[in-house]
Amino acid sequence: MYELTDAEWQVMRVLWSQPNQTAQQIHQALQTSNDWTLSTLKTILFRLKGKGLIHYKRQGRAFCYASCLSEQVAIEHAFETLLERSCERKHIDWMTFLLKKAALSKHHIELLQQVLDERKINAPQTIECNCPKGQCICHSNEI
Numbered sequence: 001m002y003e004l005t006d007a008e009w010q011v012m013r014v015l016w017s018q019p020n021q022t023a024q025q026i027h028q029a030l031q032t033s034n035d036w037t038l039s040t041l042k043t044i045l046f047r048l049k050g051k052g053l054i055h056y057k058r059q060g061r062a063f064c065y066a067s068c069l070s071e072q073v074a075i076e077h078a079f080e081t082l083l084e085r086s087c088e089r090k091h092i093d094w095m096t097f098l099l100k101k102a103a104l105s106k107h108h109i110e111l112l113q114q115v116l117d118e119r120k121i122n123a124p125q126t127i128e129c130n131c132p133k134g135q136c137i138c139h140s141n142e143i
């Protein structure tokens with residue numbers, strides 16, 4: 001699968017907010033947050049195209065770019081990638097960190113509580129380590 005750099009995320013966010021934009025339009029949208037030249041932006045667009053994450057079509061004299069994947073899918077993939085980087089027994093640390101850091105309204109917290117209540121029904125008593133030996137400390141007491 002793919003991974004997105006910070007710069008690529010920024011471009012994808014512009015295309016998620018409004019598809020079918022020219023490089024000039026994307027460049028303009030990012031002007032306040034970046035001092036990229038149009039040529040830098042075109043390099044990023046080229047890389048995103050190479051990763052199969054955007055497509056373009058000719059519209060008059062310009063090319064219009066659009067995303068090939070939804071923001072939701074991209075965010076889910078990014079978090080799955082993060083979770084796969086650590087022992088399943090450490091997912092609680094990731095979750096706790098996110099819960100403390102994320103911007104959450106009272107309504108959001110109620111939604112999260114519902115998700116937790118649903119998860120609790122079938123949750124195991126303990127989480128087993130699924131790591132290969134040598135990649136986490138769970139196996140360190142085993143001979």
Ligand SMILES: [Zn+2]
Nearest residue numbers: 087129131136
């Ligand atoms: Zn482990």
